[in-house]
Amino acid sequence: xxxxxxxxxxxxxxxxxxxxxxxxxxxxxxxxxxxxxxxxxxxxxxxxxxxxxxxxxxxxxxxxxxxxxxxxxxxxxxxxxxxxxxxxxxxxxxxxxxxxxxxxxxxxxxxxxxxxxxxxxxxxxxxxxxxxxxxxxxxxxxxxxxxxxxxxxxxxxxxxxxxxxxx
Numbered sequence: 001x002x003x004x005x006x007x008x009x010x011x012x013x014x015x016x017x018x019x020x021x022x023x024x025x026x027x028x029x030x031x032x033x034x035x036x037x038x039x040x041x042x043x044x045x046x047x048x049x050x051x052x053x054x055x056x057x058x059x060x061x062x063x064x065x066x067x068x069x070x071x072x073x074x075x076x077x078x079x080x081x082x083x084x085x086x087x088x089x090x091x092x093x094x095x096x097x098x099x100x101x102x103x104x105x106x107x108x109x110x111x112x113x114x115x116x117x118x119x120x121x122x123x124x125x126x127x128x129x130x131x132x133x134x135x136x137x138x139x140x141x142x143x144x145x146x147x148x149x150x151x152x153x154x155x156x157x158x159x160x161x162x163x164x165x166x167x
Contacts, residue, residue, distance in 0.1 A: 016059050023036040066116060
């Protein structure tokens with residue numbers, strides 16, 4: 001089981017971290033903070049660059065924490081938070097499937113992150129090597145994951161929707 005968890009953590013964590021570097025640095029075909037910030041502004045997140053930085057750090061940092069298995073619930077909660085925002089702002093109105101830019105992919109990413117956070121990192125992790133897996137009790141893990149969910153919804157609440165033009 002631990003070998004399977006290691007494999008999933010590495011693949012998923014590294015890919016989510018790469019997704020974050022697109023926002024932060026424009027790597028791998030991304031738009032960097034300026035481009036992503038402009039897009040976030042168009043979604044109602046102001047200042048867009050700050051929200052882009054937060055999303056990029058959550059994805060990149062959360063993905064790296066998950067990949068190495070360090071503070072696993074924290075890394076997965078950060079990923080879940082960003083996926084809630086992505087679903088609520090971009091994908092919800094487009095239905096279910098990715099072919100129509102629907103919720104399919106961010107929902108899968110969020111669900112995978114939540115499952116890994118609730119399952120734990122396994123034996124082949126820094127959390128285990130440092131003895132932190134026993135520290136991550138189910139109530140503490142649930143509280144950290146709940147903070148991630150709350151953070152996602154708080155970000156949605158901070159969004160400023162465009163006001164209709166007055167005539």
